[in-house]
Amino acid sequence: MTSLTGAAILWECLVREGVTDVFGYPGGAILPAYDAMLRYPIRHVLVRHEQGATHMADGYARASGRVGVAIATSGPGATNMVTGLATAMMDSSPIVCITGQVGSRLIGSDAFQETDITGITLPITKHNYLVTKAADVASAVREAFLIAKSGRPGPVLIDITKDAQQGSCAFDWDAAVPSPDVVRVPRSPDTTVLADALALLRSARRPLVLVGHGVLLADAAAELRAFVDTTGVPVAVTLLGIGALPASHPLNLGMMGMHGEAWVNTAIQEADLLIAVGMRFDDRVTGNLKTYAREARKIHVDIDPAELGKNVAVDVAIAGDVGDVLRRWRPALSRLDLTAWLDRIRALKGDSAVRDIQNLPDDGHLYAAHVIHDLWRATHGQALVVTDVGQHQMWEAQYYRHEEPRSLITSGGLGTMGFALPAAIGAKLARPDAEVWAIVGDGGFQMTMAELATAVQDDVQVKVAIVNNGYLGMVRQWQQFFYERRYAATPLTGPDFVKLAGAFGIEATAVRRRSDVEPAVRAARTHAGPVVIDFQVEQEDSVYPMVPAGADLHQMIRRPSPIAETGRDS
Amino acid sequence: MQLTFLLSVVDRPGVLNRVASLVRRRGYNIESLTVGHGETPGISRMTLVIDADVDAASRIEANLYKLVHVQKVAHVTRTATVCRDLALVKVSASPDSRSQIMQLVDVFRARVVDVAPESLVIETTGTEDKIDGFIEMLRPFGVIEIARTGRVAMARGLTTPSARRRDAAADGLDESIACSV
Numbered sequence A: 001m002t003s004l005t006g007a008a009i010l011w012e013c014l015v016r017e018g019v020t021d022v023f024g025y026p027g028g029a030i031l032p033a034y035d036a037m038l039r040y041p042i043r044h045v046l047v048r049h050e051q052g053a054t055h056m057a058d059g060y061a062r063a064s065g066r067v068g069v070a071i072a073t074s075g076p077g078a079t080n081m082v083t084g085l086a087t088a089m090m091d092s093s094p095i096v097c098i099t100g101q102v103g104s105r106l107i108g109s110d111a112f113q114e115t116d117i118t119g120i121t122l123p124i125t126k127h128n129y130l131v132t133k134a135a136d137v138a139s140a141v142r143e144a145f146l147i148a149k150s151g152r153p154g155p156v157l158i159d160i161t162k163d164a165q166q167g168s169c170a171f172d173w174d175a176a177v178p179s180p181d182v183v184r185v186p187r188s189p190d191t192t193v194l195a196d197a198l199a200l201l202r203s204a205r206r207p208l209v210l211v212g213h214g215v216l217l218a219d220a221a222a223e224l225r226a227f228v229d230t231t232g233v234p235v236a237v238t239l240l241g242i243g244a245l246p247a248s249h250p251l252n253l254g255m256m257g258m259h260g261e262a263w264v265n266t267a268i269q270e271a272d273l274l275i276a277v278g279m280r281f282d283d284r285v286t287g288n289l290k291t292y293a294r295e296a297r298k299i300h301v302d303i304d305p306a307e308l309g310k311n312v313a314v315d316v317a318i319a320g321d322v323g324d325v326l327r328r329w330r331p332a333l334s335r336l337d338l339t340a341w342l343d344r345i346r347a348l349k350g351d352s353a354v355r356d357i358q359n360l361p362d363d364g365h366l367y368a369a370h371v372i373h374d375l376w377r378a379t380h381g382q383a384l385v386v387t388d389v390g391q392h393q394m395w396e397a398q399y400y401r402h403e404e405p406r407s408l409i410t411s412g413g414l415g416t417m418g419f420a421l422p423a424a425i426g427a428k429l430a431r432p433d434a435e436v437w438a439i440v441g442d443g444g445f446q447m448t449m450a451e452l453a454t455a456v457q458d459d460v461q462v463k464v465a466i467v468n469n470g471y472l473g474m475v476r477q478w479q480q481f482f483y484e485r486r487y488a489a490t491p492l493t494g495p496d497f498v499k500l501a502g503a504f505g506i507e508a509t510a511v512r513r514r515s516d517v518e519p520a521v522r523a524a525r526t527h528a529g530p531v532v533i534d535f536q537v538e539q540e541d542s543v544y545p546m547v548p549a550g551a552d553l554h555q556m557i558r559r560p561s562p563i564a565e566t567g568r569d570s
Numbered sequence B: 001m002q003l004t005f006l007l008s009v010v011d012r013p014g015v016l017n018r019v020a021s022l023v024r025r026r027g028y029n030i031e032s033l034t035v036g037h038g039e040t041p042g043i044s045r046m047t048l049v050i051d052a053d054v055d056a057a058s059r060i061e062a063n064l065y066k067l068v069h070v071q072k073v074a075h076v077t078r079t080a081t082v083c084r085d086l087a088l089v090k091v092s093a094s095p096d097s098r099s100q101i102m103q104l105v106d107v108f109r110a111r112v113v114d115v116a117p118e119s120l121v122i123e124t125t126g127t128e129d130k131i132d133g134f135i136e137m138l139r140p141f142g143v144i145e146i147a148r149t150g151r152v153a154m155a156r157g158l159t160t161p162s163a164r165r166r167d168a169a170a171d172g173l174d175e176s177i178a179c180s181v
Helices: A006-014 A026-038 A052-062 A083-088 A134-149 A162-166 A193-204 A212-218 A222-232 A262-270 A322-332 A339-353 A368-378 A391-399 A421-432 A442-448 A451-457 A471-483 A497-503 A514-526 B017-026 B053-067 B099-108 B128-141
Strands: A001-004 A021-025 A043-046 A068-072 A095-101 A127-131 A156-161 A169-171 A207-211 A235-237 A254-255 A275-276 A297-302 A314-317 A382-385 A408-410 A436-441 A463-468 A507-511 A530-538 B003-009 B029-037 B042-053 B070-075 B081-092 B111-115 B119-126 B143-148 B152-155
Touching: A001 B003, A006 A026, A006 A134, A006 A162, A006 A169, A026 A068, A026 A156, A026 A162, A043 A212, A043 A297, A043 A421, A043 A451, A043 B099, A052 A068, A052 A083, A052 A095, A052 A408, A052 A421, A052 A442, A052 A451, A083 A095, A095 A134, A095 A162, A127 A134, A134 A156, A134 A169, A156 A162, A162 A442, A193 A297, A193 A314, A193 A322, A193 B081, A207 A222, A207 A262, A212 A222, A222 A322, A222 A339, A235 B111, A254 A262, A262 A339, A262 A391, A297 A322, A368 A391, A368 A463, A368 A514, A368 B053, A382 A391, A382 A421, A391 A408, A391 A436, A391 A463, A391 A471, A408 A421, A421 A436, A421 A442, A421 A451, A436 A442, A442 A463, A463 A514, A497 A507, A497 A530, A507 A514, A507 B111, A514 A530, A514 B143, B003 B017, B003 B152, B017 B029, B017 B042, B017 B053, B053 B070, B081 B128, B099 B111, B099 B119, B099 B128, B128 B143
Parallel strands: A021 A043, A021 A068, A068 A095, A095 A156, A127 A156, A207 A235, A207 A275, A235 A254, A275 A297, A297 A314, A382 A408, A382 A436, A436 A463, A463 A530, A507 A530
Antiparallel strands: A001 A169, B003 B042, B003 B070, B029 B042, B081 B119, B081 B143, B081 B152, B111 B119
């Protein structure tokens, strides 16, 4: 049996796990691993900040379904990964983060660049390891990959001491096989509980399917489509569920929740049955729980039993894989007569259309919603879009119509500003053939814009659309609605983004008129290289509709109409 | 109410921290937590008592089971269990009071494990209620120091925690027989 260093074993295992790309930043405690990396077929992307590495790994994972890998040194390198780990944890994204650690004999001595990263990340990882011996590297890596991708996916961190990287031992891949005990997948649900759910469905008059990220994580879009096409039950999606059913599908009503479509939220409140699949009744989609969907019986399917009954009491709780449950339901499904219900939803929708900013004439202002709409048109709805967090994220969700699973990547649960650019770089590397757009606010972009250099150095052809309104827009909107327009710390000065991109050697242009949106997007698409477009939009526009935090789901703030009077909210 | 969980956990550094951290971040209070070796080498046994609404029990159980190092969880609040707490109580004992204290020790089936000129150390096991009662009886003599282990519990009969991992909440046993002596 060959004897290898712990550092070499690390790469042996990563390569055997199918890893081809890693995102990282070297440093003292991880140097042995970096030195060994050169002998392996690994593409290493040098980031500008370790947070970027974690978001890239996350974007890589969400775009491809494979496990994303990030690597950093001890101390500050490791602590810079915290935000990315928490982001991946909240959105159930399978990533493995590897950190160097000081020598095992120095642990606990406050050594240079020592930090207790396994302690720090304990609540924000699915699991983590402190490896102090070369002999433990292989089993930790194999187990980490199994844990990251099995059951409800999530991030795993492996902290490896410098002496564990430098020490040698016999490498035995087979002996390091992980125990199946570490996998947390519920037993396949009983036939009776599945039948209970279908009995509720058959007697429902106003049923609605609520679709979340779990459908995409389970690669169950086809099963969902079959369920919907067979039964005729309409669908509402969460932010992270977008793409699970094509936006053009006649039964896809659109997004639910705080900035969901008004007719969707109203339909939820009027439904007599909710079938929630792979979603977790987050407070941003339920509003006030006391008044949430009071008329509805509820069926909840989730692979994580800890989610069942957490926020909303359910009538039938099914712990299981979403795809498995949908497949097992399928033979017993039949068409439901939902004519009256669908007519009712259509009526709700008609009322909303008159308020839609898209249906108002061009008044010379550049609205973010128009930018998104025109971007959608110019990319033929085929782009893989990665958004940041804030107003532009909601506008994207409302106006970019996604037809494919994994065509929208966004930080939902944690709401991490600065996510878009690095996650887009990761997504582009995972799917080089996809047209990847980062849509980002001027606030979030300034948090991680240094990663433009990463895109240049590694020739990652991401297109960046900055929705620039000179404010931390979503916070400004809350101040406008709930703090009597006292704009504390939300006006935001940015650099000249065109010049900034130019300094990185990146093609860039600024857009101030609607008529320039599509030409700019078309030019960006044909340019071989990263592109930045600075869309200078209306400064004080707000995202509508809006359910104020904690309010009843049907109590929405609607866009004032006509927009010419009040659209600028000033 | 007090919810009792029995856990089998892999004996690794930090496993106690993982369990305690989970309970804390989900917003519950640990009433009592005991850890020790169980029947299998390498596997530790925890008895975890949490003050929470009974509706939360199955969710707490599911969350505990998400920890990779937790191999089994059983929620036994509504299951027939034997629960024991061990206490060491140091009490002042003058020549006058010593015989009275010894009588109480007999009544409560406790044991004197250390005798000093001015004090006794008494060891007692039982349910928390029994120990609370015993300590109250000793107070008039002057309790100097108390050390208690917290609850350890075991399901009665042939049921093991693994067999009950998902069924504890549904078995419908009356709460009143929980922790019977």
